Amino acid sequence: MMARILVMTVAHPPADARIQHRQIRALLDFGHEVTFAAPFAAFGARPPAGVRGVDLPRSRGNALSRLPALAAAMRLVLRERGRHDVVLAHDPELLPALAAARLPGRRRPVAIWDVHEDVPAQVAMLAIPRALKGPLAHVIHLAELVAERCFRLLLAETAYQDRFRRVHPVVPNSVRVPPGGPWPAEPTARVVYLGSLTWPRGAAEIMELARRLPEVRFEVIGNAKPDVAAALAEASTALPNLDYQGFVPNDEALARLPGALAGLSLLHDEPNYAHSEPTKIMEYMAHAVPSITTPNAASRALVEASGCGVVVGFGDVTGAADALRRLDEDRAEREALASSGYAKASERDWNRDGREFADLLARWAEEDGVG
Incomplete structure (x- = not known):
C-alpha cells in the first residue's frame, strides 16, 4: 500500500539525520508520498528532492516563545489532515498537533509520535532552579503516558521502553553501511x-x-x-x-x-x-x-x-x-x-531497518486510518 505521510518537526533541523536522511529517504525509496513540514527558512535549508515541503516557524527558547511554532503546526494539520494517511511528529511539543489530527471528521490520519529523545532526562540540563527540575520531569513523564494512550509511538532506543507502559516498535538509529570498506587510515593523522x-x-x-x-x-x-x-x-x-x-x-x-x-x-x-x-x-x-x-x-x-x-x-x-x-x-x-x-x-544496516519502518507505517495506515 502506498501511504501519504505528513512528517513534521519544529525543533529539529530539517536535515536531521534520523528524520530526513533515514526515515524520509526510506519512505520515498519504498513508494510513499511525503509532505515534509519543517523550519526550512530558519535553518537556511530547502526541502529534499521528491517531497512536498512546507515551511514552519522554528521552536526554541522558553515555553511561551514556542507557541507560534505549535500554532502554525496545528493550523497545518487541520488544513492538511484530509489528504494524508499518516501524521508523523518528531517533537514532544507537537503532541497537541497530533491530537488535532485525530479530531472527528471524514478522515482521521494515523497519528504517530517518534520518540528519539529522553525528554524527562533533558530537564536536568535546563538552566532552571533545581527545585523545579524534579516536578517538571514528572509532568513531562505524565504527558508521555497520556500520549501513549492517544497515539502510536515509535522508539529510537530500546531503553526508552522503560518510560512507557506498553511495548512499542523500535526504529533504531542504524546507519547505511557503504560497500567496499574497511578503508585504511590516511598517511597524515x-x-x-x-x-x-x-x-x-x-x-x-x-x-x-x-x-x-x-x-x-x-x-x-x-x-x-x-x-x-x-x-x-x-x-x-x-x-x-x-x-x-x-x-x-x-x-x-x-x-x-x-x-x-x-x-x-x-x-x-x-x-x-x-x-x-x-x-x-x-x-x-x-x-x-x-x-x-x-x-x-x-x-x-x-x-x-x-x-x-x-x-x-x-x-x-x-x-x-x-x-x-x-x-x-x-x-x-x-x-x-x-x-x-x-x-x-x-549487521545493523539501515537499508534493512528502513524497509521495516516504511512497511510499518503503511500497515498502521491500513489498520487505523478512518475515511
Whole structure:
C-alpha cells in the first residue's frame, strides 16, 4: 500500500539525520508520498528532492516563545489532515498537533509520535532552579503516558521502553553501511567529529585536544550553539590544525569519514546521554573509523561489544590524547578496531531497518486510518 505521510518537526533541523536522511529517504525509496513540514527558512535549508515541503516557524527558547511554532503546526494539520494517511511528529511539543489530527471528521490520519529523545532526562540540563527540575520531569513523564494512550509511538532506543507502559516498535538509529570498506587510515593523522556541538557534547575537550596535538588535523563538522560556534571559530584561527566546518550536508559530511584516524564522541556525564547510542559512533563504525568515547552506559556498551574503539573518562583530555597518539603510532591496532566496527555496523544496516519502518507505517495506515 502506498501511504501519504505528513512528517513534521519544529525543533529539529530539517536535515536531521534520523528524520530526513533515514526515515524520509526510506519512505520515498519504498513508494510513499511525503509532505515534509519543517523550519526550512530558519535553518537556511530547502526541502529534499521528491517531497512536498512546507515551511514552519522554528521552536526554541522558553515555553511561551514556542507557541507560534505549535500554532502554525496545528493550523497545518487541520488544513492538511484530509489528504494524508499518516501524521508523523518528531517533537514532544507537537503532541497537541497530533491530537488535532485525530479530531472527528471524514478522515482521521494515523497519528504517530517518534520518540528519539529522553525528554524527562533533558530537564536536568535546563538552566532552571533545581527545585523545579524534579516536578517538571514528572509532568513531562505524565504527558508521555497520556500520549501513549492517544497515539502510536515509535522508539529510537530500546531503553526508552522503560518510560512507557506498553511495548512499542523500535526504529533504531542504524546507519547505511557503504560497500567496499574497511578503508585504511590516511598517511597524515586526521581526526573527525560529526554531529551537533555543545559544551555538554565535548566542544571544549575537542579544542583542547587540537591544542595539545598540533601534529594531528581535527575536522569538526556540525551545527553549534552560538557561543560554541564563536569559540570554535576563534580556536580555528589560533590553531592551524583545527578546521571547524559548521553545518555540512549529510552526504558530504559522511564522505569525509573514511580514512580518518579516529572519530570523537566526548559526551559529558548527563542523564540524557546515558541510554542513547550516539549515532555518530555508528556512523564512524559504518565508515571504518575507530571511536574515542566517554563512558556513558550506551556508548561504552556499543564500543566494547563491537570492539570499535577506546573508552576514556569524562573530561579526560589527557586520556583521549594518549589514545589518539597510540592509534597514530600503532596503525595495526587502528586497522583492527576499524575492521571490527565496520563488521558490526554491517549487521545493523539501515537499508534493512528502513524497509521495516516504511512497511510499518503503511500497515498502521491500513489498520487505523478512518475515511
